[in-house]
Amino acid sequence: MGLTGTFASGKDTVAEYLQKMGFEHFSLSDEIRKIAAERGLGISRDELRNLGNDIRSEFGADYLPKRVLKRAKSAKVLISSIRQPAEIEYLKRRGDFVLIAVDAPVEIRFKRLKKRNRPGDPKTIKELIEKEKKEMQSNGKNAQKLHECMLKADEIIINDGDFKKLYKEVDRVLARRS
Numbered sequence: 123m124g125l126t127g128t129f130a131s132g133k134d135t136v137a138e139y140l141q142k143m144g145f146e147h148f149s150l151s152d153e154i155r156k157i158a159a160e161r162g163l164g165i166s167r168d169e170l171r172n173l174g175n176d177i178r179s180e181f182g183a184d185y186l187p188k189r190v191l192k193r194a195k196s197a198k199v200l201i202s203s204i205r206q207p208a209e210i211e212y213l214k215r216r217g218d219f220v221l222i223a224v225d226a227p228v229e230i231r232f233k234r235l236k237k238r239n240r241p242g243d244p245k246t247i248k249e250l251i252e253k254e255k256k257e258m259q260s261n262g263k264n265a266q267k268l269h270e271c272m273l274k275a276d277e278i279i280i281n282d283g284d285f286k287k288l289y290k291e292v293d294r295v296l297a298r299r300s
Contacts, residue, residue, distance in 0.1 A: 129250060130232070136288065151203035166241070171256065
């Protein structure tokens with residue numbers, strides 16, 4: 123199973139919920155952070171986006187999912203932070219892969235960003251929208267193309283409520299896919 127979605131839409135919360143249900147979780151963003159640490163590079167969102175694009179150009183667009191799947195020990199695997207269509211194509215070739223896109227209205231996502239207060243998070247809605255544009259349709263064959271990834275989703279969850287509503291949506295998706 124895979125997760126894609128917009129900034130602060132709730133992907134991590136969905137991943138945590140699925141982990142409690144027995145899924146082994148790998149984040150492609152965490153994988154890029156590991157590579158950045160190995161190379162002694164910075165880990166701002168912009169630096170990680172650029173490094174991810176560079177890695178895909180250097181090793182192929184399917185490099186990150188291949189790298190994490192080598193460590194998988196379970197048949198129930200969840201890969202989050204999918205931001206490149208070729209990553210989806212690679213995973214779909216493996217069999218019964220299901221991609222979930224998580225989204226929420228920009229105002230709700232901005233409130234979540236302010237609450238979580240991660241370094242490098244946008245400080246205004248305008249900045250959020252500008253940063254997100256860079257992730258939605260980057261130039262280059264192996265660059266991030268979040269918009270295209272979301273269009274390839276098998277299921278869409280609009281996370282505009284509380285945890286209970288979100289978990290109910292995840293349960294609905296799982297029931298439809300089992």
